[in-house]
Amino acid sequence: CRSMLPRRLLRFRVRRGLMVPLWLNTDNPEYVSAVERAIAFYEAHLGVEKCKIDWDEFRYEVGDDRLADGLRYALEHVYSWKPPVSLQRFKCNPSELRLKLFKLVNSELDGFAKDRISVLKRFALEHGFKDPVELEEFLWSDDPRGYLLARAMERVDVDRVVKLYNFELLDTLLSNSRMISFTSTGSLTMPKGTFVKALVREVKRLGLIYDARLEGGEVTVDVYGPVELFGRVTRFAWRLSALFDRILTVLRACKRWRVKILVRLKRRDLPCVLTSEDVPSLLMDVRQEEAVEPIFDSEVERRFYLVMSCVDKYRVEREPEPLIVGSTLLIPDYAFTRPDGVKWYVELIGFWRPEYTVKKRVKLEELRKAGFKRLILLVDEKYVEHFKGLGFPVFTYRMRGGKLDAPYGAIISLITS
Structure with missing residues (x-):
């Protein structure tokens, strides 16, 4: 498992309160030359033990210590260390x-x-x-210090290493983030509703926590980063790179888009903005994904769906179209449509943090004030106190011995009455 580029190796400038990462690009002769020298150094040391390579010499060859150390992380994707004997x-x-x-x-x-x-x-x-x-x-x-440098692919070129370095840089920004906001105005081929639905689908598949809103003709999906959820970088962080990789095609189908990453650096937060006009050249999908263990139990969603879909008095839809009331945008977990056309929605809430609760309550209160009534909240019994008094029917659930204990009868009765 390859380690992530550490935060201390981030190369960036700050302009008007914004973080501007120093991405590499092949249009800059200075960068091309530095990467060429880095590759040449590795090629000259093929078959050499790791402990015998002079990394100070490598930094001297590249000409920039922080860039040189960062390039080593990029080069780990195209070179490897092999034991001296099989x-x-x-x-x-x-x-x-x-x-x-x-x-x-x-x-x-x-x-x-x-x-x-x-x-x-x-x-x-x-x-x-x-x-x-x-x-x-x-x-x-088995002593890594004695491992030999080897090429992991037939040919290593500058363009690939540049893209890998930019990926490592982005990966570290995402992994040290408090919040990642995806914003789009939509397009003919990618309407705003479709954009949100596609993004939220991937967010849920990766077990991430999100919020969504509509402002001034733009739709924004905020995805909570590891620093916001846990106060530090965790193994959870790889999912954000996976999300960016999966959603890049959706972003490119939009006319205009931007991604704002709120990066936690020491004791302050710095926003970093990527747009459809200046996204760097990246090589994504290079870090092996781990098994997804959602922040809340996705087994709850699956078991609830299996039980509720057995009833023939309505049609169940998972991940329905977003509910948009004024500037409030909510994507419920399920929609239940009766034969008479009346539609009820169910939102499962299995995660709690103060910031998340406040935003969720505000959104639900706005829906209620706008006259929206047919929304059922199914809340983990540990957190139900935080979601009372909102004007919507609230039910609780709990997992007991791998089984979902929920008031199915009462929920079905409410939907069908």
Whole structure:
């Protein structure tokens, strides 16, 4: 698993309160030359042990210490470190074999072997090695310091490394974010409603928390970053890069769009804005995605749908079209349409934080004041106190032994009455 570019290696300027990342581009001869020198350095050290490579020399060759250290993270995608011997050739791993040799020397030779070579020769033959030299090479072959530099692909070019560096830069910005806001005016091929629905679908698939609003002809979806939710960068952060990758096609189908990333740096927040006019050249989809463990239990949504869809008195729709009342925009989890055309909506709430609750309550209050009534709130019983008094029917649920305990009968009765 590759590590992420650390925040200290971010290269940016601040202009009028905005963070301006120093992206690489192939139109800048200085950047092209620096990347070429970085690639040449790696090529010259193919087959060299990691501990024997002079990284100060690498920084000198690139000419910018922070850029050089950042490029090393980009180059990890196209170069790799391989053990000096194949670990698959033998049945045990080096650490197990070292332990066996240690026990042998301590139990049979009182912790000291007078004839080291003969002991190693006997041990080597017993474990399938041809001689002590091959044995010793294998014994320490799992030490990363002795790994050899190798090319991970047939050819490494400047354009690819530039895009990988920009990806690493963006990945670190997203991972240190408090909020990521996706805004669009829509287009003929990508209306605002379709944009929101497509974005929210990916947000939910990745188990992220979001909010949405409509202002001045623009629609905005705010996605909560790890700093906002947890106060720090977490393993949850990779999902934001995955979201950006998945939604990039949707963004490009819009006439105009912008993404505002509120980045947490030390003790202050700095906004960074990407637009349809100045998005950097990126190579996305290069970091391996992990299994998604949602912030709230997606099993709740699945089980609720399975039970409610068994009733033939209405039609259930998951992720329906957004509800837009004035500037308020809400995308309920389900829509239940009766044969007479009356439609009820259900919103599941399984996550709570003070900031999230305040925004959610304001949105729900605006819907209620605008005269919207047919919305049911199904809330995790641990958080129900925070969602009372809104003027909408509130029911609670809990997971018990892998089963969803919810008042299905009461909800069905309300929808069908």
